[in-house]
Amino acid sequence: MVVLGGGVGGVATANRLRRRLASRHRVVLINREPDFSFAASYLWVMAGSRTARQVTRPLRHLERRGIDVVIGAVDAIDPVRRVVSVDGKAIEADHLVVALGADYATDAVEGLSEYGETFATLAGAEGLSRSVRSLATGRVLIVTAAPLYRCPAAPYESALLIDAALQRTGVRAHVEVAVHSAEPAPMGVAGANVSAAVTSMLADRSIDYRPSHQITRVEPGRAEFADGEVEPFDLLVYMPGIRPPHVVAQSPLATPSGWVDVDRATLATSFPNVHAIGDNTQIPLSIGKPLPRAGVFAHAQGLVVADNIASAIDGRSASARFDGHGGCFIETGFAKAGYGSGNFFAEPSPQVDIRPPSRRTHLGKVAFELTVMRRWL
Template identity: 25%
Template structure:
């Protein structure tokens, strides 16, 4: 019996368990998945929690219910990947040997990477919304907040779901309007990038949004420190921005086990072949989802497209065939713009987001790079698709693994 071991039962790892139990010969292969946490969070839903649109129950289920019975599920922490010996050692000392390893350990926020951030003001005046704790603490803060300087801040790239900070800004604008306090809130968006949108097409089409919503933009801001005593954030070139309420996206990094195992780059992301998803270090290690160092977006849709390619390549690797170079960086993201509307973008490594309709020409029903109500409905419906189809590795009708040029104005 051979062993295929998956590390991480988040979006990517769970999808792989579901794909592979159907594709691998049960008599030859045993599939095991390891994750230390009990709960599977629907992370795109964290965006809606601060505004009380989603409750905890909307984004929380147990991981185990999405893992097929024929796959062994081990709920324990991982100590190290001994990639020279093809063994993973768990914290409790258990050794798991593998023939093929899939790393799906994701990414997480690391507030301690920024001086002063995880200090006295953390979750009092300074919040994240990338964790359930952060999102719910921010919700409680916003309930009674009466206005002031509201600063949204992006620390450094790459981050999980790169559009989320902008969506958050648009939703916050709508939230304050609805509450009747928008004129008491001074909104500022701070980014280390040269603009809110850095791709030319997005910038041309969406650039007006911040101005329209009266959100000040401060680009090229590289944070040096956060002072939580006097409530300001300071850049390396000595710009100081005061805040009453700071919502920050801290540095995102891969899991510590990647660093301990000597498998990561300086952010603990695993160097991975861009089109095949094989790790650069070892032929029998593959990487999927947020754990890779690829220039594709860190997002569930990307992991979904990667899972199709990786499933093929695991089969190819087992059969001694050449790996397919089919992952093209395809991403598909809804961008909430507030007041019940949203944009949709669809792009890959080479093709920027463009206007058009999706997934079908003319009839869509979704419009690309245009604000619409149906895009927003799509985003809300997606939660059900995520739990019921995506995690279970079921195909999504009309949506192809490689980015399709159909319906796009290229």
């Protein structure tokens, strides 16, 4: 069993396979970096409520559970023969699970990474924590650099958490906070009710919101938009767009879009005994948008795939199904979170409700973090 990618999806898959399979079956996990870090906690790192160390674990910890860990870059995937090349060395698999996530398309907007800061990487979140703490006056401009990005809630949570941090340091009255999004509404895939609820959370905190405003170019202190408008900033915070991982896009697994097409219930690709889960898949929904890239989905899909592989090996029917249920936490600061959850596979459109911010829901996100960081690693 070979799992490509040691993110949320890959780590859940490898653990579940190890638990379900007899010890004569090898489970191998391959990842480029030696450490796992939990992206869903990066905003807490930005807000100062987690350190980078608290949200990071060595992937080698998996070896204590009987999972073989290979640290290296996957540079080619042959799904027909189920052979992958890792730093030029071939590794064969009876079953292959592709969970390589998504690459950031930061270069799509000129000047964005030079003059902006992002919470989408661990190093970026640490840097932003310092930048937010040092603000005493001025304007924070938060942008989504493209309509498609990981975790639809994250940019909006970042605005609420930055607002909370500025309130805590007593400077909020002197710092303007604005969000300009490339997409027409917050969390649009979850429906109009969720979008309206998030928009009103921003308004309640005096965060100016401008939808359908595509950033095109950045210079020191000024951001240009597709409609020709220019917005000033003292601190530019961005959520980068995404593109398929290069090695996936170059492989026969990819559709012309570069993403992997899968059976949405079983995550099977068109190649026997090859599955793909998480951010590197593109699962279209009835409304024409894809299933959001979220760790909760990558995690749930990984468990389905592992259960079905184990059942097939044991000669039982592979009956586990991913049913499109799941949700996104919306951290609002002050140890509270809202939760947009429901059935994303519902017809004719996803049926998603939003729970208002509460301490209990915030603790739900803490529990998700604990599951991944303690149970799996």
